[in-house]
Amino acid sequence: MLELTIKSSSPEEMRLQLLGLLANFKGCNITRDDTPVDLSKIAPVEKAEDAPPMAEVPQKPVVSQEEQKKNVENAPVHEEPKQPTIEEVRAALKELRDRKGSSAVKELLKAYGADSLMTLKPEDYLGALARAKTEV
DSSP states (O other), rough: OOOOOOOOOHHHHHHHHHHHHHTTTTSSOOOOOOOOGGGSSSSOOOOGGGGGOOOOOOOOOOOOOOOOOOEEEEEEEOOOOEEEEEOHHHHHHHHHHHHHHHHHHEEEEETTTTTTGGGGGGGGGGHHHHHHHHHH
């Protein structure tokens, strides 16, 4: 089944668009809500030039199997970010403290449910480190 949506600014514009489309589907069974449409009752277009041109469908480029293999081989490999050490997090928090003050560090740690670096969970190191480096 093909579903078509036509947008137009007037009924006449819609009629011309439909006629242009129907001219390309001679011999096809056209239905509306599963009821056959009698194309003979539709007023013909005076000239083919009067009907708006059909939009061209862009063709997807064909990719050979060899090119597909190259693409797969050259595709970037997703690597999990390495887990930062507590020393790296400590250094980032120190930089944040120097830029924005102790309250910014306390807010960041509080966001992860920690009162201090020592109570920050290791699984939160990566997020805390990233956030500390991006705090403006």
